[in-house]
Amino acid sequence: GAGVSQTPSNKVTEKGKYVELRCDPISGHTALYWYRQSLGQGPEFLIYFQGTGAADDSGLPNDRFFAVRPEGSVSTLKIQRTERGDSAVYLCASSQQPNTEAFFGQGTRLTVV
Amino acid sequence: AQSVAQPEDQVNVAEGNPLTVKCTYSVSGNPYLFWYVQYPNRGLQFLLKYITGDNLVKGSYGFEAEFNKSQTSFHLKKPSALVSDSALYFCAVRAADGNKLVFGAGTILRVKS
Numbered sequence: 337g338a339g340v341s342q343t344p345s346n347k348v349t350e351k352g353k354y355v356e357l358r359c360d361p362i363s364g365h366t367a368l369y370w371y372r373q374s375l376g377q378g379p380e381f382l383i384y385f386q387g388t389g390a391a392d393d394s395g396l397p398n399d400r401f402f403a404v405r406p407e408g409s410v411s412t413l414k415i416q417r418t419e420r421g422d423s424a425v426y427l428c429a430s431s432q433q434p435n436t437e438a439f440f441g442q443g444t445r446l447t448v449v
Numbered sequence: 450a451q452s453v454a455q456p457e458d459q460v461n462v463a464e465g466n467p468l469t470v471k472c473t474y475s476v477s478g479n480p481y482l483f484w485y486v487q488y489p490n491r492g493l494q495f496l497l498k499y500i501t502g503d504n505l506v507k508g509s510y511g512f513e514a515e516f517n518k519s520q521t522s523f524h525l526k527k528p529s530a531l532v533s534d535s536a537l538y539f540c541a542v543r544a545a546d547g548n549k550l551v552f553g554a555g556t557i558l559r560v561k562s
Contacts, residue, residue, distance in 0.1 A: 378555050
């Protein structure tokens, strides 16, 4: 597709469950970012991939959060033992190079009940 | 560590009047600066960026921003506001030698007819 695609657009899960959020970046973009946006706040950096490797995972809040990008394209953000505080919109972005603008997907709205 | 401050939670302007949305930043080394806009239930859309060169950069929808190194500012401007410009605006900064894109908390722009 022409833009960054994120699935699902909405996800409701019970506290304690495991969830996976998928990001399909713009074709050819080597840099991929995950952000989390809570209501009324700016996007909060989670992790950055350059190719297949996580170049910076300093924003992951704890070890329940993990992300992979095994083939350097699609990425999956994985959250174990979800908590109500994990509820937010999870945004994915990609860029052609690390120093160019990033293009964002529509986000996945995660609600933990 | 990088940071962005958007001192105004909300900016109100009359249609046809000039608008300014303020942004100041803190980063080690040279900054890459960006503005994004977010409409309700939509993803973040890239507006413009400063990487190097002229301090006044022009972007989408008639917006421009002025980079001021001494004041560490990157204010967003438009000569004549439209009602359709009403949205949430985010300023972001990345260090020239870094990967992480850090966002401000956002400023709501309301343009009234």
